Amino acid sequence: MHPAPSIILFTVLSGFGFGLISIVGLLQFLNQISTVDIVIFSAIGLFFSIIGLISSFFHLANKKNAIKSMSQWQTSWLSREAISSIFCLSIVVGNIGWVFVQNRYINEVGIILFLLSLFTIFTTSMIYAQLKTVPSWNNMLTPALFIFTALAGGSILLLDYASLVLLLIFGVLQVLFWYIADQSFIYKETSVGTALGFSKNEDIRAFDVAHTNRNYLLNEMVYKVARKHAIKIRYISFFAAFVLPMSLILMFPGNFSISVLVIGIHFVGIYFSRWLFFAEAKHSVSFYYN
């Protein structure tokens, strides 16, 4: 699949924003955070979530109808994502206002924010995980990876050792995701044979393409990334998203300025991870072009 920068930035930035909001919400519920920190970190989460959503807006080819995306929540994960994110961010704004004015907070609002922001990240991941056409996305590792990426990123600024646990879960899920994506069994049912109505193992090759130049389908869904580069990018991604943050947090526990640096490095790693998430994903339409 085409790794569009607008979509990658959307999932990375809003993922981090909602991850931060969920951690703030959890701490608010558990009475483990000051009112000042609620205002500051909720605002940071709000900022990143909104930047991410604006970025996704730039992916749309017909932006004037974007508002209509809130209408089909009964069947569409993208619609659920739009509604859930707007709803969640409205409560964040309300919570910030309440805490700012009253200088105290309601614990129960915290658990609502925690669950709602997790649900929002889940809906984002389900946009991809629902697609049978992309087998490497079409499993529950996708939502698990998206949720723990967001939680790990969101926890770096606010939690010390707990963020190490979340980072570790993220690291394990990330490696597992890449491992599964590499297995040929995920494509076990589809082949050029089944794409054309024959049996799975029919020996068929394309001898001519259907058009004189590239087209939308090829640009969007038959993105090819060189295998050797993909492996290198995986190492860079894993090092920046997981190894360096773990090491720095262990070396300088509770150092806020180091945490900010860690977030920056972690972002780079997650950006590469999401780039690979798209670039390496193989869509079933590519079987027509084999």
Next chain:
Amino acid sequence: MTKLPKCEDKKLGLLIDLDTCVGCHGCVVSCKEWNSSGDEKQLSDINSHQKDPVGTFLNRVHSYERENSCTNETETFYFPRSCLHCEDAPCVTVCPTGASYKREEDGIVLVNEDDCMGCGLCAWACPYGARELDLVSGVMKKCTLCVDRIYSEELPPEDRVPVCVKSCPTGARAFGDFNDPNSDVSKKVKERGGVDLMPEMQTKPVNKYLLPRIKSKDSVSSVGSVVEEETDATGLLGWVDRALSKF
């Protein structure tokens, strides 16, 4: 609404005979022509007649070769690819704006361009590459089964079929109701074993394909190889063979 209807009355679709298709791209050209004509319709091209042209099509014809395990020869066939108007159309349910829908009365899958925001998710959800985002108008385009022809009261009755069916010079494309067991398309599917594309995707396509007939061993014995071979003919032919072999 993006909820899928039952479509218990009619399931309109195409039956495409890969045994008959000669890969002329006539359906592609006529589809593009019909669906680009008029004020409302647009299937845009960018850089047409220049370097690197790119355009939107609702129908494309691919070319393949396959090994015939019986004759050890390579056979070629052509494969027109367009929307299959699936019963469980994943492109409809993923649509966030409600622009994609499946008609209850005949099962045709359409896009309401006034609602489409051009996110492209339906094109990702379609296993067959049947949807293309028009890069000029920014909305999703797909086969309409020529809904503006088949119900037209202005056109003469014989023209009330999708334009790809009307224009096919070899009769490789047929249009009909797959829900009616007595329709021509249903009978042909039964008689010749119509197949679904990627049945594992569980989309339940309405359109069916008839695969190329497998050529028999006799079909490929070339003249050259017969001359080289020893013949075991008897009778008159045997005498001719023996007589000719003396020279």
